[in-house]
Amino acid sequence: xxxxxxxxRLERRATPIALTLGGGRTLRLGAFEGEPxxxxxxxxxxxxxxxxxxxxxxxxxxxxxxxxxALISRDxxxxxxxxxxxxxxxxxxxxxxxxxxxxxxxxxxxxPAGGGGPDRAVYVIDHEQRVQFERHAGPxxxxxxxxxxxxxxxxxxxxxxxxxxxxxxEVLISSLVAGFTLALLDGCAKTxxxxxxxxxxxxxxxxxxEVDVTLDVNGVRHRLRLEPRVTLLDALRERLxxxxxxxxxxxxxxxxxxxxxxxxxxxxxxxxxxxxxxEKIVTIEGLAQGERLxxxxxxxxxxxxxxxxxxxxxxxxxAVGLLRERRAxxxxxxxxxxxxxxxRCGAYPNIVAxxxxxxxxx
Amino acid sequence: xxxxxxxxxxxxxxxxxxxxxxxxSYLAGGTSILDLMKLGVERPNRIVDIxxxxxxxxxxxAGGVAIGALARNSDVADHPLIKTRYPAISQALLxxxxxxxxxxxxxxxxxxxxxxxxxxxxxxxxxxxxxxGSGCAAMDGYNRMHAILGTSAxxxxxxxxxxxxxxxxxxxxxxxxxxxxxxxxxxxxFHRLPEDHPELETVLEPGEVITHIxxxxxxxxxxxxxxxxxDRASFAFALASAAVxxxxxxxxxxxxRVALGGVATKPWRSVETEQALVGEPATxxxxxxxxALSVAAAQTRKHNxxxxxxxxxxxxxxxxxxxxxx
Numbered sequence: 001x002x003x004x005x006x007x008x009r010l011e012r013r014a015t016p017i018a019l020t021l022g023g024g025r026t027l028r029l030g031a032f033e034g035e036p037x038x039x040x041x042x043x044x045x046x047x048x049x050x051x052x053x054x055x056x057x058x059x060x061x062x063x064x065x066x067x068x069x070a071l072i073s074r075d076x077x078x079x080x081x082x083x084x085x086x087x088x089x090x091x092x093x094x095x096x097x098x099x100x101x102x103x104x105x106x107x108x109x110x111x112p113a114g115g116g117g118p119d120r121a122v123y124v125i126d127h128e129q130r131v132q133f134e135r136h137a138g139p140x141x142x143x144x145x146x147x148x149x150x151x152x153x154x155x156x157x158x159x160x161x162x163x164x165x166x167x168x169x170e171v172l173i174s175s176l177v178a179g180f181t182l183a184l185l186d187g188c189a190k191t192x193x194x195x196x197x198x199x200x201x202x203x204x205x206x207x208x209x210e211v212d213v214t215l216d217v218n219g220v221r222h223r224l225r226l227e228p229r230v231t232l233l234d235a236l237r238e239r240l241x242x243x244x245x246x247x248x249x250x251x252x253x254x255x256x257x258x259x260x261x262x263x264x265x266x267x268x269x270x271x272x273x274x275x276x277x278x279e280k281i282v283t284i285e286g287l288a289q290g291e292r293l294x295x296x297x298x299x300x301x302x303x304x305x306x307x308x309x310x311x312x313x314x315x316x317x318x319a320v321g322l323l324r325e326r327r328a329x330x331x332x333x334x335x336x337x338x339x340x341x342x343x344r345c346g347a348y349p350n351i352v353a354x355x356x357x358x359x360x361x362x
Numbered sequence: 363x364x365x366x367x368x369x370x371x372x373x374x375x376x377x378x379x380x381x382x383x384x385x386x387s388y389l390a391g392g393t394s395i396l397d398l399m400k401l402g403v404e405r406p407n408r409i410v411d412i413x414x415x416x417x418x419x420x421x422x423x424a425g426g427v428a429i430g431a432l433a434r435n436s437d438v439a440d441h442p443l444i445k446t447r448y449p450a451i452s453q454a455l456l457x458x459x460x461x462x463x464x465x466x467x468x469x470x471x472x473x474x475x476x477x478x479x480x481x482x483x484x485x486x487x488x489x490x491x492x493x494x495g496s497g498c499a500a501m502d503g504y505n506r507m508h509a510i511l512g513t514s515a516x517x518x519x520x521x522x523x524x525x526x527x528x529x530x531x532x533x534x535x536x537x538x539x540x541x542x543x544x545x546x547x548x549x550x551x552f553h554r555l556p557e558d559h560p561e562l563e564t565v566l567e568p569g570e571v572i573t574h575i576x577x578x579x580x581x582x583x584x585x586x587x588x589x590x591x592x593d594r595a596s597f598a599f600a601l602a603s604a605a606v607x608x609x610x611x612x613x614x615x616x617x618x619r620v621a622l623g624g625v626a627t628k629p630w631r632s633v634e635t636e637q638a639l640v641g642e643p644a645t646x647x648x649x650x651x652x653x654a655l656s657v658a659a660a661q662t663r664k665h666n667x668x669x670x671x672x673x674x675x676x677x678x679x680x681x682x683x684x685x686x687x688x
Contacts, residue, residue, distance in 0.1 A: 207365055207366055207367045207407050207408070208365030208366065208367070209367065211368060227365060228366060228367075228368030228409065229363045229364075229365055229366060229399075231396070250400065251397055251400065252393055252397060252460075252462075252463055255460065255462060258462055264436075264465045265461060265462050265465060266462050266465050266466050267393070267462045267463065267466065270392055270393050270396045270397060270463075270466065271392060271396075271466065272368075272389075272392065272396065274368055274370075274411070275389070275392060275411060275413065318461070318462065321461070321462075321465075322461065325436075325461070335595075335596070336595075336596050337461050338461075339460055339461070339595075339596035339597035340459075340460025340461050340462045340463065340597060341460075
């Protein structure tokens with residue numbers, strides 16, 4: 001597997017980890033040998049609120065990635081393999097404080113957290129246990145710096161070294177990991193341990209300067225620092241690794257980028273991320289309740305309302321928006337009010353049937 | 363997209379001040395300007411986001427209706443006051459763009475939307491509107507979509523708005539705030555003809571912000587209609603369109619308002635047609651005679667000759683449908 005042995009720019013090997021999990025089991029970094037690991041460390045209690053829901057959105061991205069997420073915190077230790085469920089390896093009361101302290105110390109974190117030192121870190125460790133990327137953050141703000149550093153890391157991972165040609169798969173995987181680490185850190189924001197978005201007007205000091213933006217996507221708040229010209233579509237796909245929302249024409253003409261903002265369907269390609277700060281954004285990843293599909297998703301399957309599937313996320317989001325508008329019931333009305341979503345395969349009859357099915361079922 | 367500074371304002375004074383600077387553009391729905399910024403046609407150095415301004419409402423005003431500049435197209439189209447008193451406006455809005463775009467696009471943005479001329483949108487082409495003095499690639503290019511009314515030697519680009527055609531027929535006024543204070547601009551005076559300066563599209567000054575649009579309390583505007591003909595069934599710009607309002611009593615036309623779209627360089631009021639209708643019996647023959655006057659001054663190019671006949675038919679259909687004459 002070609003993951004991350006692309007840039008041996010950091011020769012340092014990851015500090016070994018040995019944590020007793022109870023039941024005679026031990027977590028060792030070596031347990032993941034041969035697999036890349038995204039290691040997230042949180043020294044402060046109450047810092048981790050990664051629900052199944054939060055990670056559910058990332059599952060699709062991690063599938064096929066081959067990376068393992070290992071989350072070590074005072075609240076518990078979790079492991080998430082791409083093709084598995086999130087697994088709680090040990091709960092807070094099962095973890096030895098002494099062992100935890102040793103792990104955190106080995107990764108440069110203060111424990112117990114406090115004194116202004118870093119209390120969380122993200123490491124990307126490749127299949128040979130080399131540290132490919134590391135970043136620490138402290139409680140005293142600095143999230144903006146952290147996020148932009150992480151983005152730099154993402155770019156660095158993406159940039160092919162001169163003597164090394166990246167395969168498409170490696171580029172994909174690298175970008176997914178970079179996006180994933182971002183999402184991980186953004187997950188912290190949900191707990192309120194990070195500063196809230198300022199109510200003051202956003203105003204970049206100079207042309208092209210980056211601004212802080214908080215996006216509420218599928219019920220999770222993400223703090224991002226980005227240029228104002230970044231569209232919502234690109235923020236979702238490139239920064240939050242929510243690639244269910246597709247980029248088609250990028251001109252508002254095909255509808256495949258459709259998402260809901262405050263329950264209304266819009267084209268995310270013609271919306272700047274900064275314009276929807278504090279609005280409630282729902283993407284295709286946010287429709288299902290756990291494993292239970294949204295009725296519209298189920299109806300698209302039942303009615304076979306797709307061929308290649310590229311336009312499908314946009315069709316489904318648009319259809320959900322249409323039902324909320326309560327303006328179309330007949331096939332002709334549905335066609336008219338789905339005119340913003342193109343399907344090059346021509347699956348229109350079945351798309352109309354799927355929408356009618358959900359409309360009838362209420 | 364060219365990088366820019368982003369500023370968000372919360373009250374109109376701030377918008378006026380922020381908008382006066384050079385190379386500054388306002389941002390409302392974004393559906394038009396962001397598209398053009400991606401194409402490199404628009405390259406503002408500064409974007410003033412006005413979405414937080416309190417101009418979202420549709421409400422009764424002086425017997426008529428006031429529509430906030432930032433009300434979204436879909437909300438205006440669905441508003442009971444608009445649907446009952448000014449149905450042509452609702453129909454025009456619903457005939458434009460897609461549901462997603464209508465949820466985003468603002469009223470003021472619609473007033474200011476720019477042409478869909480492909481030579482304007484493609485930065486390598488000659489275009490007097492985009493780059494004054496560079497020429498017009500449409501004159502002898504593929505000009506099937508182009509204007510037959512209000513053209514000049516420097517520009518034949520069509521004004522793309524459906525809404526503005528209905529606003530023109532229903533005699534709307536555009537209200538603004540500017541450095542020198544507030545003013546109201548009749549919609550007929552709002553857009554400019556291209557003449558020698560197609561780059562100047564409206565009479566707005568730098569830092570002038572549209573606050574709302576008013577519609578007069580004219581009872582027969584409840585009998586208004588917008589008819590649009592396009593290349594596909596939905597989600598396409600007009601080849602020809604007509605917004606009409608008729609006051610018909612005892613089979614005779616007492617008053618008429620007629621505006622045309624998809625065929626002109628600005629939303630086009632056809633006073634000749636209106637005059638030919640007033641006092642005449644509301645019959646198909648009257649409508650056909652009056653509609654013929656709307657294209658008397660038409661100037662066609664190689665590929666858009668068909669628009670003359672199409673416009674006449676579209677107008678006749680709009681008139682007969684609002685008068686319920688077949």
